[in-house]
Amino acid sequence: MDLSYCVVNTNGRHHLERCLAAIARTDPPELRSEVLVLDNASDDGSADYVRQQHPDVRLIALDRRTGKAENDSTLLKQARGRYALLLNEDAELQDGAPARLVEALEGDDRAAVAAAQLLDPSGRPQPTAWRLPGVATALAQAAFLHKRLVTQTTGGEVGWAQSSAMLVRREAAEQVGYLDPQFFVYSDETDFQKRLRDAGWRIVLVRGARAIHHEQLSTDLAAASRRIVEFHRNRDAYMRKHHGRAAALAVRVLTAWSYAVRALAALVLPGHDAARYGLHARQALLPHRGEGIREAAVEHNRRLDSRRS
Numbered sequence: 069m070d071l072s073y074c075v076v077n078t079n080g081r082h083h084l085e086r087c088l089a090a091i092a093r094t095d096p097p098e099l100r101s102e103v104l105v106l107d108n109a110s111d112d113g114s115a116d117y118v119r120q121q122h123p124d125v126r127l128i129a130l131d132r133r134t135g136k137a138e139n140d141s142t143l144l145k146q147a148r149g150r151y152a153l154l155l156n157e158d159a160e161l162q163d164g165a166p167a168r169l170v171e172a173l174e175g176d177d178r179a180a181v182a183a184a185q186l187l188d189p190s191g192r193p194q195p196t197a198w199r200l201p202g203v204a205t206a207l208a209q210a211a212f213l214h215k216r217l218v219t220q221t222t223g224g225e226v227g228w229a230q231s232s233a234m235l236v237r238r239e240a241a242e243q244v245g246y247l248d249p250q251f252f253v254y255s256d257e258t259d260f261q262k263r264l265r266d267a268g269w270r271i272v273l274v275r276g277a278r279a280i281h282h283e284q285l286s287t288d289l290a291a292a293s294r295r296i297v298e299f300h301r302n303r304d305a306y307m308r309k310h311h312g313r314a315a316a317l318a319v320r321v322l323t324a325w326s327y328a329v330r331a332l333a334a335l336v337l338p339g340h341d342a343a344r345y346g347l348h349a350r351q352a353l354l355p356h357r358g359e360g361i362r363e364a365a366v367e368h369n370r371r372l373d374s375r376r377s
Contacts, residue, residue, distance in 0.1 A: 070099040071170060072147030072238075073155060076139045078108040080157035081117055083282055088122060090160045096167040102126065106143055109133040109372065132372065133365040135252035137260075140231070144241050152241070156232040158282040162187075168277035169235040180240035180269035181261060183229030184277040194281060195219050197226035197273040200262055201255075201306060203315050206322040212329075223275035227265075231257035233279035240269050252362040254295075255302035262310060293347060298360030300351040324353035 073091050077084045088103070095101050106128040107115040115129040128142065144152050151173060153166060165184050172182035186194040197220040199205055208217040220226045234257070244263045247256050261271050300323075307316035327349035334340035351358065 069102060069148040070150055071096075071101040071166065072143075072149035072152045073101065073103045073166075074140070074143035074147055074152050075103070075105045075155045075157055076108060076136065076143070077105060077110060077114050077157040078133070079110045079112045079114065081110070081112045081114040083158040084114055084117070085121075086160050086282070087155060087157050088118075088125070090162075091155075091166075094161045094163055094166050096170070099166075099170065100149075102148060104128065104143055104147060106130065106139050108139060109368065132369045135249060135256070135362065135365070137247035137251045137253070137256035138249040140256070141246035141249070144236065144238060144246055147238060150238060152236045152238050154231050154234045154236060155279075156281075156283070159186075159233045160280040160282060161233065162278040162280065165233070165277040165279055166235075168274055172272055172274045172277075173235060173237055176270065176272065178268065178270050179272050180237045180264045181229065181271045182235040182274050182277070183226075183231075183272070184233040184235075184279040185223075185273065185275045186230060186232060186281040187278055189280060189282055191280070193221075195221075197221075197229040197271075200227040200265070201258065201303065201319070202311060203318050203322070206319040210322040210326045212326070220273065223273050225270050226273045228258045228261040228271060229273055231260075232281050232283075233277075237269075240264055240267070243267060250305060251302050252298065252360070252365070253302070254299045255306040259306055259309065262306075292344065293358070294360050294364055296344075296347050296351055297355075297358040298362065300348070300355040301360055304355040320353055320355065324349045327352055 075087055091103055104126045105118050109130045109132055118125055118127045140154055151170060169182045169184060173179050183196060186196045188194050199218050205218045208214050244267050247260045251259055304316055307319050327345050331342045331345035331349055334342035334345055
């Protein structure tokens, strides 16, 4: 088997239909491929949709909700292809993308990851790759030079790339022990790619391989707060794991400062949400306060257990 398409879906049936259609449309005929869908205990009929409409897809239907890192690791372990294309359900591959990603890994035997350039629904490129987090990148953010010094927009080797449409050499993933489940969501792919780089592998962004990212995050602060909590909690966990407590503290302070300045500026600038920036600032400084996506999953599982009993 050459290529395994590995899709994680959590209550995203309307996206999943489009994702699977794009896989069928763009799958290179010269490659032997398979499609796996891991349904993360959805309650929107996603698993039944796959069973009924895509009987050729290997479905892993979880009865309890788990984190993104654990789900991607499950797919990587069960895939049979030399390469596994990790996809969020809201990623829509564009023509030629799988072939170009495979070509990138075939042409560089030290590359472990080839990431597609993500586009927003209107077709504009989104930030997809960055330098690995550290005190230096936090200083750049605090100086408001993040776009210039941290975001990486040209193709080729990068620090880390978003995993919404990311081809992984399974041999390399196995070598470093897959993704770390302590990262429920956010920083999971960053940690994974950091460990791959430490083991001597390369991470590349393939600008010619494109995927539309349909994710539409809520503009409601209450609905977004769990994501913000989870984001800063896991960024702090990444820093402590790879750089130590002192560096993690420095990054917390620098990141909180940059968001606090934005919150103040948003009070007078139209179209900016001061409350959201303020929440980012508080969570950056105190990343272990509040409830994130992990706690929402725990509550979801409790409700499932209650219904079953």
